[in-house]
Amino acid sequence: xxxxLPPLDELVACPQCDTLHRAHSLPDNARAHCKRCGIVIMxxxxxxMARILSLALTAFIMMIAAISFPFLTLDAGxxxxxxxxxxxxxAFNDGYAFPLAVxxxxxxxxxxxxxxxxxxxxxxxxxxxxxxxEGARTAFAIAERLRPWSMAEIFIVGVTVALIxxxxxxxxxxxxxxxxxxxxxxxxxxKDQLICRYSIWEVLDKATR
Amino acid sequence: xxxxGQSDALITARDAGLVACQxxxxxxxxxxxxxTRCNGPLRSRDAESLQKVWAWLIAGMIAYIPxxxxxxxxxxxxxxxxxxxxxxxxxxxxEHGSWGIAxxxxxxxxxxxxxxxxxxxxxxxxxxxxxxxxxxxRHKAYxxxxxxGRWSMIDVFVVAILSALVQLDTIATVNPGIxxxxxxxxxxxxxxxxxxxxxxxxxxxxxxKA
Ligand SMILES: [Zn+2]
Ligand SMILES: [Zn+2]
Numbered sequence: 001x002x003x004x005l006p007p008l009d010e011l012v013a014c015p016q017c018d019t020l021h022r023a024h025s026l027p028d029n030a031r032a033h034c035k036r037c038g039i040v041i042m043x044x045x046x047x048x049m050a051r052i053l054s055l056a057l058t059a060f061i062m063m064i065a066a067i068s069f070p071f072l073t074l075d076a077g078x079x080x081x082x083x084x085x086x087x088x089x090x091a092f093n094d095g096y097a098f099p100l101a102v103x104x105x106x107x108x109x110x111x112x113x114x115x116x117x118x119x120x121x122x123x124x125x126x127x128x129x130x131x132x133x134e135g136a137r138t139a140f141a142i143a144e145r146l147r148p149w150s151m152a153e154i155f156i157v158g159v160t161v162a163l164i165x166x167x168x169x170x171x172x173x174x175x176x177x178x179x180x181x182x183x184x185x186x187x188x189x190x191k192d193q194l195i196c197r198y199s200i201w202e203v204l205d206k207a208t209r
Numbered sequence: 210x211x212x213x214g215q216s217d218a219l220i221t222a223r224d225a226g227l228v229a230c231q232x233x234x235x236x237x238x239x240x241x242x243x244x245t246r247c248n249g250p251l252r253s254r255d256a257e258s259l260q261k262v263w264a265w266l267i268a269g270m271i272a273y274i275p276x277x278x279x280x281x282x283x284x285x286x287x288x289x290x291x292x293x294x295x296x297x298x299x300x301x302x303x304e305h306g307s308w309g310i311a312x313x314x315x316x317x318x319x320x321x322x323x324x325x326x327x328x329x330x331x332x333x334x335x336x337x338x339x340x341x342x343x344x345x346x347r348h349k350a351y352x353x354x355x356x357x358g359r360w361s362m363i364d365v366f367v368v369a370i371l372s373a374l375v376q377l378d379t380i381a382t383v384n385p386g387i388x389x390x391x392x393x394x395x396x397x398x399x400x401x402x403x404x405x406x407x408x409x410x411x412x413x414x415x416x417x418k419a
Contacts, residue, residue: 005225011236013229018221018409036219037348072374079377088373100390104369137248151362158366164310201233205246
């Protein structure tokens with residue numbers, strides 16, 4: 001069975017079922033699926049690297065806007081309460097709920113920012129066809145490892161549910177930060193779809209050598 | 210490449226006496242410990258995978274109990290103080306006629322967590338029994354669990370936003386209940402459980418038994 005294996009560099013294994021495949025270069029806009037379990041092993045999109053980088057930069061800037069501007073404002077009976085994204089996080093700040101405040105802050109702001117920052121750090125020089133920065137591989141690994149823990153898109157759905165819940169009680173005004181945050185979510189989804197781990201690792205590896 | 214294998218016989222890296230990096234797909238000799246391409250750790254199979262899956266899963270299930278028994282939200286208005294649990298909140302939304310939102314909250318807070326517990330138990334047991342049945346279905350189940358589990362967090366974020374927003378001194382205030390903490394922990398623990406599951410084991414059964 002192991003007799004005529006091609007050189008190891010020409011092989012790629014499915015990360016989810018361990019099945020070996022021979023790696024070929026893909027035509028543009030194609031996806032290669034695992035023959036056994038069907039997951040996408042690689043994709044090929046023209047200029048993906050440059051598009052990923054520009055989307056990540058845009059999302060990073062919009063995220064900064066989302067945490068600096070007013071998010072939601074509530075008016076009822078002459079009283080007024082403006083809330084930023086950080087206020088929403090700090091709602092849990094007393095006593096037993098404090099660890100939760102930290103976790104929510106991480107899920108909706110800190111981890112998304114770390115992911116974007118790490119990606120920009122790792123891919124920036126590659127787009128300009130320079131040598132990767134020190135630690136670029138670690139940065140990209142962190143960005144991908146943290147993917148499930150970045151929950152900005154879930155947060156925006158939660159906000160929508162909360163808005164409908166209070167709609168009857170008080171007047172809610174949606175601030176610019178809400179739209180910035182929604183923008184971050186959309187851009188992040190687009191960006192993550194462009195990421196082909198296999199190709200980025202290959203590029204990072206070859207550029208380092 | 211459609212995805213070119215070795216003719217039609219699909220063999221795994223382990224069958225070929227190799228070890229594959231789960232982070233980047235690069236294949237190495239079995240003795241290798243660190244991936245040369247991405248510096249990731251190489252393990253042909255994670256021997257403690259199931260142990261970790263069960264430990265996190267049980268922690269997640271335990272945390273889910275107080276999440277349902279204790280209040281999620283503490284609301285006080287001029288006229289009354291009330292506490293609502295997860296289910297209480299869903300019932301309230303139904304009574305207000307917000308069917309869509311009630312369904313979303315019910316799905317995120319009850320159906321997804323419970324479905325996830327059942328799916329992980331099933332996956333872990335079938336791997337322990339070296340089952341060869343329904344591999345494709347089980348792999349699909351694993352993908353769905355990985356993808357959808359995080360969405361349970363919706364209710365925690367709803368509580369966060371409401372407690373921040375509804376702070377109108379005398380008229381109405383909303384504060385988080387202890388259930389919000391245990392519910393969040395339950396979601397985190399079950400996510401860790403699903404991540405600990407080594408999906409390659411689903412496809413190993415025929416060989417591990419032999
Ligand atoms: Zn596969
Ligand atoms: Zn690797």
